[in-house]
Amino acid sequence: MLQLRGIGKSYGGRRVLDDVSFDVRPGRLTGFVGGNGAGKTTTMRIVLGVLAGDAGTVTLDGAEVTASDRRRFGYMPEERGLYPKMKVHEHITYLARLHGFSKTDASTRAQALLERLGLGERLNDNVETLSLGNQQRAQIAAALVHDPQVLILDEPFSGLDPLAVDVVAGVLQERAAAGAAVLFSSHQLDVVERLCDDLVIIAGGTIRAAGARDTLRAQHSTRRFELVSAGDAGWLRTEPGVEVLDFDGGYAVFDADSDETAQRVLRRAVAQGDVASFAPQHPSLAQIFKEVIQ
Amino acid sequence: MSTTDTRRGGRTLGAGQAIWLVAEREIGSKLRSKAFVISTAILFIGALAIVIWGGFQAANNTGTPVAVTADAQQYVAQAQGLDVTDVADRAAAEALVKDGEVDAAVVGDTSSPLGFAVIAESSAPTQLLLQLAQVPPVELLAPEEGNAALGYIAAIGFGIVFLLAASLFGGTIAQSVVEEKQTRVVELLISAIPVRSLLAGKVIGNTVLAMGQILILAAIAIIGLTVTDQTALLQGLGAPIAWFAIFFLFGFILLASLFAAAASMVSRQEDIGSTTMPLTMLVMAPYFLVIFFNDNPLVLAIMSYVPFSAPVGMPMRIFLGQAQWWEPLLSIAILIATCVAAILVAARIYENSLLRMGGRVKLSEALAG
Numbered sequence: 001m002l003q004l005r006g007i008g009k010s011y012g013g014r015r016v017l018d019d020v021s022f023d024v025r026p027g028r029l030t031g032f033v034g035g036n037g038a039g040k041t042t043t044m045r046i047v048l049g050v051l052a053g054d055a056g057t058v059t060l061d062g063a064e065v066t067a068s069d070r071r072r073f074g075y076m077p078e079e080r081g082l083y084p085k086m087k088v089h090e091h092i093t094y095l096a097r098l099h100g101f102s103k104t105d106a107s108t109r110a111q112a113l114l115e116r117l118g119l120g121e122r123l124n125d126n127v128e129t130l131s132l133g134n135q136q137r138a139q140i141a142a143a144l145v146h147d148p149q150v151l152i153l154d155e156p157f158s159g160l161d162p163l164a165v166d167v168v169a170g171v172l173q174e175r176a177a178a179g180a181a182v183l184f185s186s187h188q189l190d191v192v193e194r195l196c197d198d199l200v201i202i203a204g205g206t207i208r209a210a211g212a213r214d215t216l217r218a219q220h221s222t223r224r225f226e227l228v229s230a231g232d233a234g235w236l237r238t239e240p241g242v243e244v245l246d247f248d249g250g251y252a253v254f255d256a257d258s259d260e261t262a263q264r265v266l267r268r269a270v271a272q273g274d275v276a277s278f279a280p281q282h283p284s285l286a287q288i289f290k291e292v293i294q
Numbered sequence: 295m296s297t298t299d300t301r302r303g304g305r306t307l308g309a310g311q312a313i314w315l316v317a318e319r320e321i322g323s324k325l326r327s328k329a330f331v332i333s334t335a336i337l338f339i340g341a342l343a344i345v346i347w348g349g350f351q352a353a354n355n356t357g358t359p360v361a362v363t364a365d366a367q368q369y370v371a372q373a374q375g376l377d378v379t380d381v382a383d384r385a386a387a388e389a390l391v392k393d394g395e396v397d398a399a400v401v402g403d404t405s406s407p408l409g410f411a412v413i414a415e416s417s418a419p420t421q422l423l424l425q426l427a428q429v430p431p432v433e434l435l436a437p438e439e440g441n442a443a444l445g446y447i448a449a450i451g452f453g454i455v456f457l458l459a460a461s462l463f464g465g466t467i468a469q470s471v472v473e474e475k476q477t478r479v480v481e482l483l484i485s486a487i488p489v490r491s492l493l494a495g496k497v498i499g500n501t502v503l504a505m506g507q508i509l510i511l512a513a514i515a516i517i518g519l520t521v522t523d524q525t526a527l528l529q530g531l532g533a534p535i536a537w538f539a540i541f542f543l544f545g546f547i548l549l550a551s552l553f554a555a556a557a558s559m560v561s562r563q564e565d566i567g568s569t570t571m572p573l574t575m576l577v578m579a580p581y582f583l584v585i586f587f588n589d590n591p592l593v594l595a596i597m598s599y600v601p602f603s604a605p606v607g608m609p610m611r612i613f614l615g616q617a618q619w620w621e622p623l624l625s626i627a628i629l630i631a632t633c634v635a636a637i638l639v640a641a642r643i644y645e646n647s648l649l650r651m652g653g654r655v656k657l658s659e660a661l662a663g
Binding site: 068086 | 303305306312316473476477479480481482483484487649
C-alpha cells in the first residue's frame with residue numbers, strides 16, 4: 001500500500017499543499033479529484049520524486065519510498081510528451097528497456113500493450129504523426145509497459161473519445177485486478193464515479209475527503225428517496241418528517257428525517273396504489289464534490 | 295501479457311547499461327536524421343575534394359626549383375618533386391636564391407651536423423624540407439618570422455575542424471536536452487533511470503558521433519594523401535593529426551557536458567542561446583586565436599595548455615616542432631582533470647535544472663540546488 005502522510009509544499013511563501021495524507025491501496029483504482037490548481041499534480045509529482053516536498057512522507061508497504069522503488073512506478077505526467085520523431089513501438093520499447101527489460105522482452109511487451117490500446121496499426125508511425133487521442137494512448141502505454149506495481153496517472157482520460165475511455169478504463173482495471181495500486185486524477189467526475197473503488201478529494205491544497213467510494217456516498221447520503229407510484233402522491237406533502245423536493249402526479253422526490261419515516265411513507269404508498277419504484281437516491285460524485293470543497 | 299517475464303515493474307538497470315541505452319538512442323536518432331547525414335556527407339566530400347585537388351596540384355608541379363652544389367648532391371638524391379639546378383659553389387647558389395631563380399639551395403656545410411644546409415630567401419620551402427630524410431639547418435638570407443604558408447593552412451585546418459565539430463555537436467546536444475525538457479519526456483526518463491546516467495548517455499552518444507566524424511575525416515586525409523602520392527605532407531602531419539584526435543576526444547567531452555548543463559537551464563528551444571552563448575564563444579576562441587597567432591610561439595604555448603584551446607594549440611605546436619615530448623602529455627593531463635571537474639559541475643547543474651520549467655534557471659540556483 002502506498003501511503004502519503006502530512007505532505008506539505010510551498011512555492012515562494014504560497015502554500016500549495018498542506019498536510020496531505022491518504023492511501024492508495026493495491027488491487028484498487030483510486031480516483032483523485034479536485035479543481036484546477038487544487039494540488040493534484042504537485043502531489044503526484046512528489047509521490048514520483050520528480051518534485052521534493054517540504055514536509056511529510058511517502059511510504060510503500062510501510063517503508064519510505066526510495067529511488068529504486070520509484071523506478072518500478074508507472075507515471076503519466078500532466079504535460080504529455082514523447083520524442084516526436086521516434087516511432088511509437090520503438091519508443092515504448094526504449095522506455096521498457098530503460099526499466100530493465102531485455103530487448104526482445106521489451107519489444108514484445110510494447111507491441112502487446114499498444115495493440116491492446118488500439119494502436120496496432122500505428123506501431124511504425126512517428127509519434128508526431130499521431131492524433132492527440134492516439135498520442136494519449138501511446139503515453140498511457142509508456143506508463144504501463146513495465147507492468148508497474150504502483151501507477152500514478154495525471155488525467156489519463158483527458159482528450160479521449162468515449163470508446164477510448166472504455167479501452168483505457170478496461171486496461172487500468174486489469175492492472176488493478178492484477179494487484180497494482182492505481183492513482184489517477186481526472187476532471188471527468190462521471191468517469192471517476194464509474195471507475196474508481198476509492199476516492200480522494202482535494203481542494204486548496206488540503207484533502208477534503210478520502211476513502212472507499214461507497215462509504216463516502218453513504219456518508220453524504222441525505223435519506224433522499226424517489227417514489228414512482230400509480231396514484232396521486234399529493235398526500236406526501238402533509239406527511240410529518242417529509243420534505244418534498246419534486247412532485248408530479250405519482251412521481252415524487254423527498255427527504256425523510258429518519259429511516260422510520262421513509263418506511264412509513266412506503267407502506268402508505270403501497271396502501272394507496274401500485275408502487276413501481278421506491279429507491280434511496282445516492283448523491284452523485286459531482287454533488288459530493290461540490291459539498292466537500294465548500 | 296508476456297509469459298516470459300513475471301517481474302513487476304522491471305528491474306533497476308546498472309549505470310553502464312542505462313548510459314549505453316541512452317547513448318544508443320542518441321546515435322540512432324542522429325543517424326536517421328536527414329539533416330545530419332547530408333551535412334556529414336558534404337563535410338566528407340569537401341575533405342576528399344581538398345585532398346584530391348592537392349594531389350592534382352602536386353602532380354602538375356614540375357617540382358620545387360632548387361640549386362644544389364656538387365658536395366650536396368647525395369642529400370637530395372632520394373628526394374622527389376625537386377627541379378634541381380646544379381651549381382658550382384655556395385656563392386653561386388646564394389645568387390640564384392637571391393634572384394628568385396630557385397626557391398632554395400642545398401649546399402654542403404661542414405659546420406652542420408648533417409653535413410649540409412638549406413639556404414632560402416625568407417622561408418624554407420616546406421616541400422623541400424619534407425622531402426629530405428633529415429632536416430638540416432636552414433639559413434635564411436632575408437629572414438621572416440616562422441614557417442608561414444603551411445603553418446597557416448594547418449592552423450586553419452585544426453581550427454576549423456574543431457570549431458565545426460564542437461559547435462555542431464555542442465548545438466546538437468543542447469537541442470536534444472531542451473527537446474526532452476520541452477516535450478516533458480524527461481519526466482518519464484528520469485522516473486526510469488538516474489539523472490546522471492541520462493546526462494552521461496547523451497554526452498557519450500554525441501562524443502561517439504563526433505569522434506566518428508573526426509576519425510573518418512582523418513582517414514580520408516591519410517588515405518587520400520597516400521593514394522594521391524602526397525606522402526611527404528603526410529609524414530609532417532601524421533603525429534599532429536593523431537594528437538589532435540586524442541585532444542579532441544577530451545576537449546569534446548568537456549564542451550558537451552557544459553553544453554548539456556547550459557541547455558538544461560532553459561525550457562524552450564528559442565532560449566538556448568541565452569545560456570549557451572558563453573560556450574559558443576569558448577568554442578570559437580581557439581579558431582580565431584590560432585589563425586591570428588599561429589606564428590606567435592608565446593600565444594600558441596599558452597593556448598596549448600588552456601583546456602578549451604589545447605585541442606587546437608597543442609597539435610599546432612607539435613606540427614611546428616615547438617613542443618617538447620612531454621608537453622602534450624602534461625597538457626592532456628590538465629585537459630582530463632578539467633574534464634572531470636566540468637562533468638561534476640555540469641551534472642549538478644543538469645540535475646538541479648532539469649525539472650524546472652518555465653523561465654530560465656539562474657546559475658546560482660542551479661549550482662546550489
